[in-house]
Structures are given as structure tokens and as C-alpha cells.
Amino acid sequence: MSVDVAAEINFQDQLVVDQNAAAALFMEARTANSWTAEEISDETLKAVYSLTRMGPTAMNIQPLRITWVRSAEARERLVSHMAQGNKGKTLTAPVVAILSYDTQWHEMLSTTAPHAASKASTFADNDALRHSMAEKNAHIQAGYFILAARAAGLAAGPMTGFDTAGVDAEFNADKQCKAFMVVNLGRPNGVIDRERLHRLDSDVATATV
Amino acid sequence: MSVDVAAEINFQDQLVVDQNAAAALFMEARTANSWTAEEISDETLKAVYSLTRMGPTAMNIQPLRITWVRSAEARERLVSHMAQGNKGKTLTAPVVAILSYDTQWHEMLSTTAPHAASKASTFADNDALRHSMAEKNAHIQAGYFILAARAAGLAAGPMTGFDTAGVDAEFNADKQCKAFMVVNLGRPNGVIDRERLHRLDSDVATATV
Numbered sequence: 001m002s003v004d005v006a007a008e009i010n011f012q013d014q015l016v017v018d019q020n021a022a023a024a025l026f027m028e029a030r031t032a033n034s035w036t037a038e039e040i041s042d043e044t045l046k047a048v049y050s051l052t053r054m055g056p057t058a059m060n061i062q063p064l065r066i067t068w069v070r071s072a073e074a075r076e077r078l079v080s081h082m083a084q085g086n087k088g089k090t091l092t093a094p095v096v097a098i099l100s101y102d103t104q105w106h107e108m109l110s111t112t113a114p115h116a117a118s119k120a121s122t123f124a125d126n127d128a129l130r131h132s133m134a135e136k137n138a139h140i141q142a143g144y145f146i147l148a149a150r151a152a153g154l155a156a157g158p159m160t161g162f163d164t165a166g167v168d169a170e171f172n173a174d175k176q177c178k179a180f181m182v183v184n185l186g187r188p189n190g191v192i193d194r195e196r197l198h199r200l201d202s203d204v205a206t207a208t209v
Numbered sequence: 210m211s212v213d214v215a216a217e218i219n220f221q222d223q224l225v226v227d228q229n230a231a232a233a234l235f236m237e238a239r240t241a242n243s244w245t246a247e248e249i250s251d252e253t254l255k256a257v258y259s260l261t262r263m264g265p266t267a268m269n270i271q272p273l274r275i276t277w278v279r280s281a282e283a284r285e286r287l288v289s290h291m292a293q294g295n296k297g298k299t300l301t302a303p304v305v306a307i308l309s310y311d312t313q314w315h316e317m318l319s320t321t322a323p324h325a326a327s328k329a330s331t332f333a334d335n336d337a338l339r340h341s342m343a344e345k346n347a348h349i350q351a352g353y354f355i356l357a358a359r360a361a362g363l364a365a366g367p368m369t370g371f372d373t374a375g376v377d378a379e380f381n382a383d384k385q386c387k388a389f390m391v392v393n394l395g396r397p398n399g400v401i402d403r404e405r406l407h408r409l410d411s412d413v414a415t416a417t418v
Binding site: 009010011015016017018020021022024025026027029042043044045046047049050052053054055056058060064066067068069070071074090108109111112113121135136137139140142143144146147148150151152153156158160169174180181189197198199200202205207208209 | 215217218219220224225226227229230231234235236238240250251252253254256257258259260261262264265267271273274275276277278279280283307309320322328344345346349350351352353355356357360361363365367369380390404406407408409411414416417418
């Protein structure tokens with residue numbers, strides 16, 4: 001994208017993070033379909049989670065669950081449920097994360113939200129509300145996760161093109177967690193598959209009243 | 210939270226953003242219920258949107274719509290639909306954002322995703338899929354938005370405790386947008402209402418296969 005230099009300087013003046021951070025998380029990061037061969041350490045993945053979990057959720061319910069797919073055997077099982085166009089990417093990514101939401105988050109309220117623990121039985125009785133809160137808040141957390149991965153120097157490739165029931169049968173056999181996104185992760189290799197797609201102008205997507 | 214210094218240094222080694230950025234976006238930022246009296250300029254809000262819009266969405270559909278609530282008249286209308294416990298905060302925040310999702314995002318596919326524009330009529334015929342994609346992707350974007358606000362030095366107070374139908378009737382009269390979150394925004398005033406709530410350990414929320 002062409003950027004007016006004066007406008008860019010003015011933009012940076014509005015931020016409390018430096019240009020490098022704004023670029024790494026938002027402005028220059030790209031969704032990736034291929035990566036360098038570098039392996040991603042458990043320490044890096046732990047850092048991604050340590051950042052992700054700090055973002056706010058309703059009542060602090062934190063429904064997001066992450067399954068890091070490392071073994072060749074688990075990778076094959078996951079790929080078998082991916083849409084055709086996603087199989088190759090998920091086979092070749094250095095590491096893959098399955099993002100799920102825990103529908104039984106109310107069981108942890110005494111830990112996550114002691115002030116609201118007395119409401120646990122009300123939530124226990126309302127499956128629809130509990131599932132809806134889990135799904136919505138885990139999607140908010142998916143936003144944190146993608147930016148956290150970038151903060152740890154990873155290029156993310158989020159996908160929803162997979163058979164969720166199949167992935168749940170393989171990886172969420174406890175039944176209480178539901179997979180909603182698969183994210184390929186690795187170090188950026190600089191390959192640009194296509195120009196960045198258009199972002200909506202502020203006068204299209206925002207209004208002031 | 211007490212932090213082991215050695216562990217913290219090791220953690221920072223995993224990141225490509227500096228400690229200030231990690232603190233501002235994730236580690237030290239807090240949900241706010243009160244703010245300084247400083248007014249928030251249109252330029253700052255524009256910077257928040259400029260960051261938010263860069264995060265990835267499925268097919269680049271970008272369903273998030275933001276209504277910045279500035280006038281006293283609009284503020285009163287919004288507050289009348291907030292839950293009792295949220296009215297005071299929304300009355301006193303320097304500026305408030307209503308986040309909505311646009312259910313008619315397919316009408317912009319020729320701009321947002323030219324490669325997928327031929328699918329617009331398929332989406333036009335499938336209200337349930339279109340609404341679900343809008344809601345999920347706008348929640349992911351809400352995650353970007355909260356972190357973008359923090360990157361612009363704002364303390365966010367996201368809330369879902371309001372009458373969505375009432376807010377839609379007031380602010381989304383075109384019917385195609387649905388409000389799902391209201392976010393109070395202002396400069397952090399350093400007031401800590403309570404200790405940070407517990408975040409789930411990685412061995413609770415993550416697993417490796």
C-alpha cells in the first residue's frame with residue numbers, strides 16, 4: 001500500500017507503541033501460507049499463550065483452549081479433516097494450533113471470577129447461553145491470539161475451512177470443547193502470495209454520532 | 210501479579226516487540242471503569258481504526274462497524290439501553306464505541322475480496338451463514354480493536370450488558386447492522402478497582418499432541 005509520509009508520521013504520533021510494534025502486529029504483518037523451516041520452540045508457544053490470556057473476556061471466563069499439533073501422527077489426523085485447499089499448508093507449517101472453546105467454563109468460575117462464582121449453577125442450567133458466551137469470547141481471544149503470535153515473531157495462517165465435527169472427534173473427545181479455528185504458525189519467509197487486500201476506509205466502517 | 214525476574218527476561222527473549230509494547234497491549238493493560246478527563250481526538254480514534262482494520266478476517270470480509278458516540282444527546286440514548294451497572298461508566302467515559310457487525314458484508318466483496326466476488330449471490334441466498342460469519346469475524350475484530358485502542362494509549366472498558374435490540378433501534382436503524390459490544394474509552398487514570406483476575410495456566414488451557 002502506498003502511504004503518505006506526512007500522514008504516517010501523524011499516525012505514529014497517536015500511538016504509545018513504537019513503529020516496529022505497530023508494524024509487527026498490525027500494519028505490515030501478513031497472513032502466511034508458507035514459512036521458513038525453523039522449528040518453533042515450546043518456549044515461544046508458551047510466550048504466545050502468556051500474551052493471549054491477558055486480554056479481557058466477559059466475566060474473565062477465558063473459554064479459549066489451544067491444542068498445539070506437533071507430532072506427525074497428530075498432524076495427519078488433523079489434515080484429514082481440513083478442506084482440500086488447506087491440507088498442504090497445514091502439512092508444511094512448522095507448528096499448528098487448533099483453537100477450541102470450552103463450553104463448561106462455568107466450572108472454573110471460582111478460580112477465574114470468584115466474585116461471580118455463585119452464578120455457576122445458573123450458567124450450568126443454561127446450555128444455550130453458556131455455549132454462546134464461550135463461542136463469542138473465544139473468538140475475541142482468537143483476535144488476541146493472532147496478534148500475540150505476531151508479537152512472538154510468528155506469521156499466522158488462520159483457517160476455518162475444516163470439518164469441525166471431525167476435528168472434535170479426534171482432538172476434543174471429552175465433548176465439552178468445540179474447535180472453531182485452525183492456525184498454521186511459523187517464522188515469516190518473506191513470500192508474498194498476493195497484494196494485501198483492501199481495508200475499508202474509516203468513512204465506510206465508522207461513523208460519529 | 211508476582212513475576213519471577215529470570216522467567217520474565219526469558220519471556221521477553223521470545224518476543225519481537227519491546228517490553229513497553231508487550232506491557233501496553235497485553236501484560237499491564239487493564240479494563241477500565243474510569244478515566245482521566247482528557248478528551249480523545251478524532252485523530253486518535255482514526256488511528257485505532259487504522260490499526261484494527263489490518264487484522265485478518267475470513268475472506269477479508271471485515272464485518273466490524275464502529276459508531277463513535279460523542280454528542281450528549283447520543284450518549285443519553287445509548288445509556289438508556291445499558292444495564293444498570295454499566296450506565297455510570299458509559300456516561301462518564303470520554304468517548305464510547307458501539308461495535309456492530311454488518312450482516313450484508315457480501316455486498317462489498319468486489320472491493321474487499323475481488324477473487325471471491327462471484328460468490329456474492331451464494332452468500333446473498335444464505336442468511337444464516339452470512340449472519341454467523343459476520344458475528345464470528347466481528348468478534349475476532351473486537352479483539353483487534355481492544356488491543357488497537359491500547360496501542361493508541363487508551364484504556365478500554367468493553368461491555369455486553371445492554372439491550373441489543375434497543376441499541377439497534379437507536380443506532381442501527383438500517384437493520385443490516387447488529388450491535389454486540391459497547392466499549393468505553395479514555396486515557397488511563399491509574400485507578401485500580403481490584404486486583405487482576407486469575408489467568409489460566411498453560412497446562413490448563415493448552416495441550417500438545
